[in-house]
Amino acid sequence: MHLEFIKNYLGEHYEANKSFKRNLVKEYLQILALSFIFSKEKYQNLVFYGGSCLRHCFGLQRLSEDLDFVDLKKEIDFESLKIDLKNFFEKELNLKIKAKIQKFRVLLKFPILKNLELVEKGESDLLFLKVEVFKNFDFCKNYKTEIIPLFKFNKSILIRTFDLPTLMATKLGAILYRKWEKTDKSGKILIKAKGRDYYDLMWYLQKEIKPNLKCVKGIKTETELKTKLLKIITKLDGKSVKLDLESLIQDKEFVKNLSKNLKEILIKSLN
Numbered sequence: 123m124h125l126e127f128i129k130n131y132l133g134e135h136y137e138a139n140k141s142f143k144r145n146l147v148k149e150y151l152q153i154l155a156l157s158f159i160f161s162k163e164k165y166q167n168l169v170f171y172g173g174s175c176l177r178h179c180f181g182l183q184r185l186s187e188d189l190d191f192v193d194l195k196k197e198i199d200f201e202s203l204k205i206d207l208k209n210f211f212e213k214e215l216n217l218k219i220k221a222k223i224q225k226f227r228v229l230l231k232f233p234i235l236k237n238l239e240l241v242e243k244g245e246s247d248l249l250f251l252k253v254e255v256f257k258n259f260d261f262c263k264n265y266k267t268e269i270i271p272l273f274k275f276n277k278s279i280l281i282r283t284f285d286l287p288t289l290m291a292t293k294l295g296a297i298l299y300r301k302w303e304k305t306d307k308s309g310k311i312l313i314k315a316k317g318r319d320y321y322d323l324m325w326y327l328q329k330e331i332k333p334n335l336k337c338v339k340g341i342k343t344e345t346e347l348k349t350k351l352l353k354i355i356t357k358l359d360g361k362s363v364k365l366d367l368e369s370l371i372q373d374k375e376f377v378k379n380l381s382k383n384l385k386e387i388l389i390k391s392l393n
Contacts, residue, residue: 145186169283173190198255265336297351
């Protein structure tokens, strides 16, 4: 049933590239996972955040790859979570899936890409979904959480998340401190920055959200934050923005034009 639904859903996006379609499938699997997680009492205190949270709960106009949670009570047992998610998806999808623990995440592997015609010759049949749970949130003491109802793909879910100022603070932390690059098999750097982080920052700024500065490490004032952000943004690489976003946004021309103008948009918004 689910695979037929996914095939029909992909048919509505027939012009999209394969990487975007894979993330569409992942988005559907995310909703199934969220429906399961927040229906179980032992997981209901998890706090959903990150790009997928903005997408599902606040209408962010891009896809996202992973599910990110904060375990404020530090109660989650990863082995139990792994087994529960594996059993749930195998029952729902009638598929034998693989699951493993990687430090702070459960990595789920779905053998569905060939069935959905989303692989090229020689590519793996596996679609990966990461469910990441962070326990180290002690640096942030002053925040609010809220419950948001989500209705998507015939699922009704009550999701616990942070307020938008705190969510923005977590995104700013990623921009200020995340060291990240994507390389090819030979080690050549393909993408120097996560374009999605800067796209999300643009979204926050356009909505005039004020960040919860008490949850941004190493920052005490708005002026200090603005100075550090501008220094980072002036080095933003348009090519990296384009390569990172083209699997998350279907409109190729928009991504192409945004990659050329995002730096200017952000600098103007911050000044």
